[in-house]
Amino acid sequence: MSDPNTTNFTNPSTFILLGVPGLEAAHVWISIPFCTMYIIAILGNFTILFIVKIEPSLHGPMYYFLCMLAVTDLVLSTSILPKTLSIFWFNSREIDFSACLTQMYFIHWFLAMESGILVALALDRYVAICDPLRHSTILTNAVVAKIGLAVVLRGITLMLPFPFLARLWPYCRTNIIPHTHCEHIAVAKLACTDIRVSNYYGLFVVISVTGLDVLFITMSYTQIVRAIFSLPTKDTRLKTLGTCSSHLCVILAFYIPGLFSFLTQRFGHNVPLHFHVLMANMYPLVPPMLNPIIYGVRTREIRDRLLRLFPHKGT
Structure with missing residues (x-):
């Protein structure tokens, strides 16, 4: 008899997402922190x-970049959480082949x-x-x-091969x-062909994006520390130094989970699968939750404007 999970096809119409393998019975409990992170x-x-929109004094380079970061975080978390929660709550595991590749592209x-x-x-x-007098002119x-346009175009061009390669695989x-x-590595492992080109390209992307950015x-x-x-x-x-503290915290919140997830995927062969999956979710979910909290608490201008939205009693 043939394996019911095995078939002969070159382009499946749908994929089946299992959620967190081995922890299916705890999906509802796992959904609570996931949903909380998404709402935050x-x-x-x-x-x-x-x-930033309502406060004219915040219409400057740093706050424009913060708005870009906020939009990026909103899209990133929304590209993952709704489908994940539908698996946890409604056992809705099917995802269309094209939708899977689209999700993969948007995540990366x-x-x-x-x-x-x-x-x-x-x-x-x-x-x-380092050059405060020329900040507004530079x-x-x-x-x-x-x-901002360069950041967008870099992401579009470098990540475009991932879904195209995935569509070509049998x-x-x-x-x-x-x-x-639909994470890239998770989908790539389903292909019944040599995916070394994809693996090498994935390594190139890690080096050219994360490596160069770091x-x-x-x-x-x-240079900042020297100054x-x-x-x-x-x-x-x-x-x-305090003016840099928010940015440093955001950097750590983004790169540490990402590095940990990358290392466990590449070298943690003895790590349980459910741990891989949970870590792969932390990488794109934790920063969108923490970034506004960090900047809201650590940036005085944002904190003060936020507090002015709530009038004090007796005023």
């Missing part, structure tokens, strides 16, 4: 967009965009601290728009994806 991400990022595209925006924010901090609205073993969403951020902060330590007083140094 939606409310927090819309709040950032609203505050907006992850690349988020990394690029973090580089843009590092550039803003570098100019603000980072004009036109320059900010060009940087699938002759199974259409069951042991994951909550290198640029490191170089920027090396901070050249300041005359300790109070001035601490105050200047």
